[in-house]
Amino acid sequence: MTMRIAVAGATGNIGTRTAAALEATGHEVVRISRSLGVDLRSGEGLDAALAGVAAVVDATSVESTDRAEVVDYFGSTTRNLLAAEGRAGVGHHVLLSIAGITRVAGNAHYAGKREQERLVEQGRVPWTIVPATQFHDFAATVTGWTEQDGVATLAPLLVQPIAPADVADILAEIATGAPQGRYRDIAGPEPQDLVDMARRTNDARGRSVTLVPTWSSLFGPEMAGNALLPGDNARIAPTTFEQWLAEQR
Ligand SMILES: NC(=O)c1ccc[n+]([C@@H]2O[C@H](COP(=O)([O-])OP(=O)(O)OC[C@H]3O[C@@H](n4cnc5c(N)ncnc54)[C@H](OP(=O)(O)O)[C@@H]3O)[C@@H](O)[C@H]2O)c1
Incomplete structure (x- = not known):
């Protein structure tokens, strides 16, 4: 059955791929983002966008590292989106979240995601x-945040990264099914070290960047150990980091 599904954050890394995955399986997609004229924070264009929509995938994001700002962003956008879904009679809200966020108290983005989850659950x-878990391009994203004059700092996080395209396929599958509450963690097939991922990504892309491993930059020791690894019964997506890397060359 063809469904009309809205993707919030449809111009982003995961949103773009989720919209494409839904269309590839014959569904009708409503793309939501500020650049497309719909702002979840102000509510502009939201009611019109959700007319006739059966399910919504929320893959929006914000880049700030200011805790209050991030919590306010995820809080206000989620409140507005859920209220509009209520008015439109949307039957399923799918939220893309992050594995392990309850284990790491200090990270500003995680505080925002916990607020987002709380509002969705209530x-x-x-x-x-x-x-x-973190995406295969997470190491490149993080080095991009700190890179200055050819030097980037990042923490040697232990992660089990997942391919963005695999995340999108899973979100598309879930959005077209019945609501399931809290889903299993989704992760890639192998654990990796974030610094090693950054080095291999830069090599593949022909970029020369000096990497400085540290716990004193964006991520602190509270994110060390197994904090970011997926839970026991995780759904393991197929694409390895090495396979994803081969597409970066
Ligand atoms: N990076 C990781 O490793 C990782 C791992 C697990 C989970 N996640 C989660 O995955 C989610 C998606 O991340 P991503 O990297 O795909 O995001 P992204 O590439 O930064 O895209 C964010 C999207 O949100 C839209 N957006 C931002 N503010 C908006 C607003 N007020 N109203 C409407 N649209 C808005 C942006 O479009 P406009 O700018 O045009 O508005 C864009 O389409 C995030 O919630 C993140 O927490 C990330």
Whole structure:
């Protein structure tokens, strides 16, 4: 059955791929982002966008590292989105979240994601929360945040990264099914060290960057150990980091 599904954050890394995955399986996609004229923070364009929509995937994000700002962003956008879904009679809210966020108290982005999860869980729209591990391009993203004059700092986090395309396929599958509450963590097939991932990504992309491993930059020791690894019964997606890397060359 063809469904009309809205993807919030449809111009982003995961949103773009989720919209494409849904369309590839014959569904109708409503793309939501500020650059497309719909702002979850102000609510502009939101009611019109959700007309006739059966399910919504929330893959929006914010880059700030200011805790209050991030919590306010995820809080206000989620409240507005859920309220509009209620008015439109949307039957399923799918939230892309992050594995392990309850284990790491200090990270500002995680505080925002916990607020987002809380609002979804307490909301009236039936929901599925999908906690994903870091994406295969996370190391490149993080070095991009700190890189200056050819030097980037990052923590040697132990992660089990997942391919963005695999995340999108899983979100598309879940959005077209019944609400499931808290879903299993989704992760890639192998653990990796974030510094090693950054080095291999830069090599593959022909970029020369000096990497400085540290716990004193964006991520502290509270994210060390097994904090970011997926839970026991995780759903393991197929694409390895090495396979993803081969596409970066
Ligand atoms: N990076 C990771 O390793 C990782 C791992 C697990 C989970 N996640 C989660 O995955 C989610 C998606 O991340 P991503 O990297 O795909 O995000 P992204 O590439 O930064 O894309 C963010 C999207 O949100 C839209 N957006 C931002 N503010 C908006 C607003 N006020 N109204 C409407 N649209 C808005 C942006 O479009 P406009 O700018 O046009 O508005 C864009 O389409 C995030 O919630 C993140 O926490 C990330």
